Amino acid sequence: MERAVSGLGAAAGVAVGTACPIHAIAAAEREAGSPDDERAAIANAIQAAAAELATLVAAQSGEAAEILGFQGAMLEDEALAEGAFAAIADGAAAHDAWTAALDVEIAGYLAADDPYFQARSSDLVDIRDRVLRHLFGLDEFKAEPGAVLVAEDLQPSQFLAMDWSHGGAIALGAGSPQSHVAMLARARAVPMVVGLGPAWEALSGLLAVDGDAGLVIVDPSPATLATTQRRVAARREAAGEAERRRLEPAITRDGVLVQVSINVAGLDDIAGLPVEACDGIGLTRTEFLAMSSIDDEERQFALYRALVRWAKGRPVTIRTLDAGGDKPIPGYTADNESNPFLGLRGIRLSLRHPDRFGVQLRALARAAAEGPVRIMLPMVTRQDEIDDAARLLDRAVGELRACGIAHARPQLGVMVEVPALAFAIAQIRADFLSIGSNDLTQYAAAAARDNPAVSSYADTLHPGILGLIGHVARYGSTGGRPVSLCGDAGADPRAIPALLRAGLRSLSVAPGLVAATKASIRAVDLSQEPEHGL
Amino acid sequence: MKFTPENKTTELTASVLLTNEVGLHARPSVKLTQSAKRFRARLEVATAPDGPWVDAKSPVKIMRVKAAKGETLYFRASGADAFEALDALIDLVKRRFDEE
Numbered sequence: 001m002e003r004a005v006s007g008l009g010a011a012a013g014v015a016v017g018t019a020c021p022i023h024a025i026a027a028a029e030r031e032a033g034s035p036d037d038e039r040a041a042i043a044n045a046i047q048a049a050a051a052e053l054a055t056l057v058a059a060q061s062g063e064a065a066e067i068l069g070f071q072g073a074m075l076e077d078e079a080l081a082e083g084a085f086a087a088i089a090d091g092a093a094a095h096d097a098w099t100a101a102l103d104v105e106i107a108g109y110l111a112a113d114d115p116y117f118q119a120r121s122s123d124l125v126d127i128r129d130r131v132l133r134h135l136f137g138l139d140e141f142k143a144e145p146g147a148v149l150v151a152e153d154l155q156p157s158q159f160l161a162m163d164w165s166h167g168g169a170i171a172l173g174a175g176s177p178q179s180h181v182a183m184l185a186r187a188r189a190v191p192m193v194v195g196l197g198p199a200w201e202a203l204s205g206l207l208a209v210d211g212d213a214g215l216v217i218v219d220p221s222p223a224t225l226a227t228t229q230r231r232v233a234a235r236r237e238a239a240g241e242a243e244r245r246r247l248e249p250a251i252t253r254d255g256v257l258v259q260v261s262i263n264v265a266g267l268d269d270i271a272g273l274p275v276e277a278c279d280g281i282g283l284t285r286t287e288f289l290a291m292s293s294i295d296d297e298e299r300q301f302a303l304y305r306a307l308v309r310w311a312k313g314r315p316v317t318i319r320t321l322d323a324g325g326d327k328p329i330p331g332y333t334a335d336n337e338s339n340p341f342l343g344l345r346g347i348r349l350s351l352r353h354p355d356r357f358g359v360q361l362r363a364l365a366r367a368a369a370e371g372p373v374r375i376m377l378p379m380v381t382r383q384d385e386i387d388d389a390a391r392l393l394d395r396a397v398g399e400l401r402a403c404g405i406a407h408a409r410p411q412l413g414v415m416v417e418v419p420a421l422a423f424a425i426a427q428i429r430a431d432f433l434s435i436g437s438n439d440l441t442q443y444a445a446a447a448a449r450d451n452p453a454v455s456s457y458a459d460t461l462h463p464g465i466l467g468l469i470g471h472v473a474r475y476g477s478t479g480g481r482p483v484s485l486c487g488d489a490g491a492d493p494r495a496i497p498a499l500l501r502a503g504l505r506s507l508s509v510a511p512g513l514v515a516a517t518k519a520s521i522r523a524v525d526l527s528q529e530p531e532h533g534l
Numbered sequence: 535m536k537f538t539p540e541n542k543t544t545e546l547t548a549s550v551l552l553t554n555e556v557g558l559h560a561r562p563s564v565k566l567t568q569s570a571k572r573f574r575a576r577l578e579v580a581t582a583p584d585g586p587w588v589d590a591k592s593p594v595k596i597m598r599v600k601a602a603k604g605e606t607l608y609f610r611a612s613g614a615d616a617f618e619a620l621d622a623l624i625d626l627v628k629r630r631f632d633e634e
Binding site for chain 1: 557559560561563564567568589592593594595597598600602
């Protein structure tokens with residue numbers, strides 16, 4: 001008998017598949033035995049996990065096989081479990097000993113200067129959990145292609161472990177549309193519903209996941225199945241069409257050209273992407289780089305220059321260090337702020353560290369010698385912050401000139417994410433504006449996006465927030481200042497018509513979402529009355 | 535320093551610049567240890583000429599070194615096939631682990 005469970009849509013689309021439940025390891029329990037028993041238990045769990053990985057590797061090819069092969073090589077290395085065996089000899093339970101040993105290893109990776117090494121911490125998390133599952137006697141996390149992953153919450157590494165090329169979907173009891181898994185799901189077009197509550201535990205058998213409506217349908221009727229299959233097919237066709245037209249400009253039905261740029265955090269994000277697919281880089285996040293190179297002008301310059309060369313004359317917008325808030329940098333951001341989101345962050349912090357800020361500004365001015373670099377200041381509230389940054393930029397340019405180093409003075413713009421700045425936009429002097437819709441939305445709605453209990457309030461389509469965006473678009477463009485939007489809303493098919501109607505003509509989105517964003521723009525007719533009141 | 539009887543006579547060292555983009559990262563580490571395991575010799579690697587040395591057959595220990603692009607890798611080997619082993623490892627690093 002068909003029944004529907006409702007939650008929040010986190011990634012659009014529909015899919016039908018068999019439920020594959022994943023139970024959280026944190027909730028698992030086991031009783032510890034003697035040190036001999038515990039030693040045997042962990043050895044057996046490691047061996048079983050290694051055998052499981054070996055089977056997986058054999059079934060994969062290319063990059064996936066190499067990633068799993070790395071995990072297997074680590075797991076087979078006795079050095080990995082040395083600490084755990086020592087703790088067990090001292091009387092620790094196998095699961096505690098293993099978790100503690102792996103957490104030390106994981107912390108070591110996270111502390112690395114190099115982002116490549118940092119990123120490997122997720123492999124160690126996978127290894128840790130795979131062994132723990134065997135230790136606790138939990139079902140192996142093994143989803144058939146096309147399955148619906150059903151869980152309380154899902155780790156990014158679990159998402160990445162699944163082969164999504166044969167369909168599939170995600171249904172979560174908790175979770176958030178703003179989680180990393182949700183971003184991955186949207187980028188790969190995997191339908192996802194979150195916030196189902198305790199009902200997730202009862203999901204079994206055949207499920208239809210409707211990421212558009214935020215519904216999970218259990219035991220769908222033949223009629224529901226037929227409708228869903230039609231929607232899957234239509235979506236696949238539309239996605240194929242969007243992909244074929246990825247390199248073409250995005251023009252609305254009534255002939256309005258909309259610029260589509262990309263948001264990046266490093267060179268990995270543009271690897272293999274033809275520059276012709278976009279109108280430049282609308283946002284470069286530099287926090288990842290800064291963690292390791294905050295004082296390293298050459299390394300920063302090398303990255304910025306590589307981006308400029310890739311862009312072949314298209315504008316490259318680079319945001320200065322946006323640390324603080326949810327992005328702490330040890331030794332740089334303030335410790336123990338009572339409310340870090342409203343604290344010393346972004347440009348506020350950069351201006352407190354003029355020497356380190358100067359390193360970044362010099363690297364940016366040097367990269368500008370090779371193409372149009374635009375510097376974007378995050379978290380600006382007042383004009384004097386822009387003026388202070390401009391003076392520091394002048395000083396950086398002066399230093400480069402004095403040393404005879406090739407440079408150019410980049411344009412200096414602001415990210416509009418503080419509501420007070422958005423309201424004051426008509427009086428603000430900056431070379432360009434880019435709306436950071438994520439923070440603007442959560443500040444204006446007074447609701448955190450990563451708190452499932454209130455995240456539905458943080459809706460960019462709230463008329464008040466759309467009003468703010470329209471205000472910035474209208475008054476921002478007076479005097480010929482370009483206005484763009486670089487938050488998640490820019491690639492949200494539900495938000496795109498409203499953003500264009502609010503006056504925006506430039507969006508910056510994740511590289512993987514360029515094709516779909518352009519397709520959404522092409523479907524809008526600005527000369528017609530909006531559907532659904534948008 | 536402790537020497538086993540077998541390697542008392544042969545302790546070989548060599549060094550090579552790490553030039554592949556990601557350093558001694560996941561795949562390169564696995565390739566290095568796989569190559570090292572083909573030899574009977576005791577093989578160790580370090581990022582400084584005086585150590586600390588880690589077992590070149592242990593991917594876990596090699597990953598802990600976090601050797602980045604531009605660093606010099608020092609190898610030392612002892613045992614029957616130490617020379618061939620060093621040769622193979624140096625060659626692998628010079629070939630950038632066949633990745634680029």
